[in-house]
Amino acid sequence: MEYILQQFINALSFGAEYALLALGLAIVFSVMGLVNFAHGEVIAIGGYTMVAFATLVTANPWIIILGSVVAAALTSVLLERVAFRPVRYADPTTGLLTAFGVSIVLQNLFLLFVSPRPIAVTSLYFLDVPVDLFGIRISSLQLFETLATLVVIVALTLFLKRTIWGLAMQGASLDFQMVRLMGIRANRVFALAFLISGLLAGLACIFIMARRGSVDPHLGFNPVLMAFVACVVGGFGSLPGAVLGGFLLGIVQVAMLVLLPQEYGGMKDAFVFGIIALILVWRPNGILSPPVEKGDKV
């Protein structure tokens, strides 16, 4: 029983991290139809900012955390301004290639000007201590991660439903030009989507760094791959879908880890993606894919 509960919490915290990452991709995709593969490099920027703050500025972990989240958010907004704005109304493929380009350029900048090797950051180890919860031992990091994701989901929902900018972003996911025809500035809506995406990347960065304890140029690759898979499973462009896909991916991963016999351990990912493929056979557009606007123009 204890073992099951423990694995359940594992699944939940993995899922929470994927959900956080997937939301960062989904919010930009829903507004401008762009799969932002440079999201991972935004996370890496957060990681390198941690290094810079820890070695040059302060040992206070809270300032380091704040600095890295702010850096990730600013980077995201800056990327929109310099890289994605010019291709805003272009073909989706153009946006996709631009995102890959940005990703490659940033990775090479890290390689050239920082270091190809991992750099250790020890400031966040304090987040990861074992705690007893109802008789089971879990890592405090898992708890923080799950709680943080829940807070993000609630905050994002309130923002989207209760504020005019939130409504504008939802409207934009359906008909961007109509939002402009309401007099709501397209530039602000795009900037806001990237700002939120960057904040989510910064938050995810904290947990990733606390667990790994080091940053290298490819820090963001795996997380973004997982976020992409979560988005596809949940339905690309749907925010609830991103959350659902994230948690589902976490559950499937942990389930495979637990259920597969030892000798098949190396094939864990194959089984995970096999199950994902089956879900996509069942729902080719993802589980909660947003309805396609068919329009009623005669």
Place this chain on the structure above:
Amino acid sequence: MPRPPTMLDISDLKVFYGPIEAVHGISLCVPEGQCVTLLGPNGAGKSSTISAICGTVKTSGSVKFLGQDLANTDVEDRVRAGISVSPEGRRVFSNLSVEANLLLGAGIRRDRDAIRADIERWFRTFPILGDRRRQMAGTLSGGEQQMLAIARALMSKPRILLLDEPSLGLAPRIVSQIFEMIEQLKQDGMTILLVEQNARQALRISDYAYLLNTGTIQAEGPASSFGQNDELMAKLTGLG
């Protein structure tokens, strides 16, 4: 009677889609407080003209609003200057509630209490929308969506209202209701540019009309004289 001042003044307007020219240099004007109608068959360039005024297509020539040339004015700033549109196909935000649609319509306003009051006023005008205020706009019927689209366009408190085919695809009873609403707006002093295929109903509530075909203006005149021109009316109703 002195002529009312011109609100919208279009001259030699051409509209381009890539290399294709859809409107070939038309000129028209909408005086303040009047209802002007653009008639014409499908593909005549009516909606392109509306898009040109909104700034969503590539154009040449001039569109002047309250004496200001809009050539370098963004879509958003045109709305802020007082141009609002109920577009062809209605384009309500079907993934948002009726109320949220109206709130977005008022997106450029900052007077929260007045916005609330305006929304309540619309719900009294159209009780059916009020009953469904929390429902997704996509679940409304075509006529309800059209009312919502017009109400949404008016939430920004525009100086001029552009109505693109408000009667398209609606049942006759609903069409009469929509035209009643437009007539009421006109009586309240709203300046309206109406695009319609339903010539008879449109001319009844309009002051002036233009007939557009294949991207050029073929005829223009006071709405009453349009109605008396049997040959023209036969052509128009035949086209519609």
